[in-house]
Amino acid sequence: MVQRESQRGSILIFLVASVTLLAGSIMALLTIEQGRANRARTEIERTRAFTIAESGIDQVAVLMSSNAWVPGSTLDWSKDGIDNDGDGLDDEGDESLTATVQTWWTDGLDNDGDGQTDESDEWVARVACTVPLGVSTVTLTGWIQRLESIIPFGVPAVLTLLDPNADLNFSGNSFQINGNDLNLDGTPGSSSPVYGIAIDGTLQNVLTQLTGQQTDNVTGMGGWPSITTWTPPSPTWLPDLVEFLKARAQVKFTNFTGTYNGTLGNWQTGNYVITHSQGSLNVGGGSTGAGILVVEGDLLVSGGFSYVGLVIVTGQIRVTGGGSGQVLKGAVIVGGDVQQSRLIGNTLTGSIDLAYSAEALNRIRLALTQWGIAAVTEP
Ligand SMILES: [Ca+2]
Ligand SMILES: [Ca+2]
Ligand SMILES: [Ca+2]
Ligand SMILES: [Ca+2]
Numbered sequence: 001m002v003q004r005e006s007q008r009g010s011i012l013i014f015l016v017a018s019v020t021l022l023a024g025s026i027m028a029l030l031t032i033e034q035g036r037a038n039r040a041r042t043e044i045e046r047t048r049a050f051t052i053a054e055s056g057i058d059q060v061a062v063l064m065s066s067n068a069w070v071p072g073s074t075l076d077w078s079k080d081g082i083d084n085d086g087d088g089l090d091d092e093g094d095e096s097l098t099a100t101v102q103t104w105w106t107d108g109l110d111n112d113g114d115g116q117t118d119e120s121d122e123w124v125a126r127v128a129c130t131v132p133l134g135v136s137t138v139t140l141t142g143w144i145q146r147l148e149s150i151i152p153f154g155v156p157a158v159l160t161l162l163d164p165n166a167d168l169n170f171s172g173n174s175f176q177i178n179g180n181d182l183n184l185d186g187t188p189g190s191s192s193p194v195y196g197i198a199i200d201g202t203l204q205n206v207l208t209q210l211t212g213q214q215t216d217n218v219t220g221m222g223g224w225p226s227i228t229t230w231t232p233p234s235p236t237w238l239p240d241l242v243e244f245l246k247a248r249a250q251v252k253f254t255n256f257t258g259t260y261n262g263t264l265g266n267w268q269t270g271n272y273v274i275t276h277s278q279g280s281l282n283v284g285g286g287s288t289g290a291g292i293l294v295v296e297g298d299l300l301v302s303g304g305f306s307y308v309g310l311v312i313v314t315g316q317i318r319v320t321g322g323g324s325g326q327v328l329k330g331a332v333i334v335g336g337d338v339q340q341s342r343l344i345g346n347t348l349t350g351s352i353d354l355a356y357s358a359e360a361l362n363r364i365r366l367a368l369t370q371w372g373i374a375a376v377t378e379p
Contacts, residue, residue, distance in 0.1 A: 179220020
């Protein structure tokens with residue numbers, strides 16, 4: 001009897017030990033499972049955070065291309081008032097993305113170590129994008145680079161004539177063609193001057209058409225008068241350029257018969273517009289603009305007209321005075337003649353004032369630049 005009691009006791013101890021052991025194993029298994037689930041969840045979160053960070057870099061590239069990125073600003077999905085993840089809620093808890101952008105061409109540093117600071121090959125934006133999600137935080141660096149453009153911002157002169165036999169007809173002293181750099185506020189700029197006039201032909205053709213008194217009005221690089229010869233990089237340079245810009249024009253005229261007196265962009269508000277006219281265009285009456293004006297035909301200026309940027313005309317430019325004068329800050333490229341006639345009725349009126357402005361061309365270049373993502377690195 002004593003023996004049976006003792007046997008029963010041993011079995012009980014054995015059972016209790018087994019159950020404890022089993023419970024321990026189950027607990028261990030559960031812990032492993034839990035760890036695996038956590039790791040899987042963390043992995044999913046990380047992948048999602050990675051994808052979101054990539055979208056942030058895409059967004060910066062798109063904003064830069066549409067000239068809507070404010071330099072020095074930060075992208076912050078949690079405060080932008082936009083439903084970035086498309087779940088119907090704005091700026092709710094899980095829209096956590098911040099991106100800061102370092103613009104190499106404005107930072108006053110020689111980022112590529114070539115001895116030059118903020119030069120044209122430093123047109124690179126470094127985007128640091130951070131996305132915290134759950135227990136994970138992903139940081140990506142995007143390298144956004146300017147895409148090549150065929151827009152000629154390195155112009156030889158403020159007035160470039162592509163016709164070797166172009167007729168130039170200015171009216172007395174009522175014109176200025178100045179290749180010295182001028183800022184948009186009217187102060188002298190710090191960029192190197194360009195020539196007053198460049199012609200894809202002999203200098204003689206230009207010189208014989210200006211009176212001695214008129215040569216004083218063509219200033220810029222290389223002394224007096226400031227005239228040079230220049231040949232485009234290819235025979236199809238002008239038509240290629242026109243096609244390229246036509247495809248990107250925001251304002252289009254087609255054989256417009258009236259006189260346009262509206263606004264084609266405004267440099268003071270940073271609104272630079274590509275305007276294309278199929279056929280001749282007549283502007284005047286105080287019309288203003290900023291950007292690139294492309295005319296496939298003749299440009300007739302029949303009243304006050306003031307423009308900041310690049311004017312490209314495949315035919316002639318004809319100016320008939322009037323208003324407060326014709327003012328351009330930037331550069332002009334013309335396929336045909338340049339004619340100025342100031343006689344309206346019996347009254348002499350109006351003047352032409354063409355001034356080279358590196359600031360104007362740089363601003364337009366920046367505004368019209370397309371940006372592409374060159375690389376994405378971690379972090
Ligand atoms: Ca949302
Ligand atoms: Ca948001
Ligand atoms: Ca450099
Ligand atoms: Ca720099």
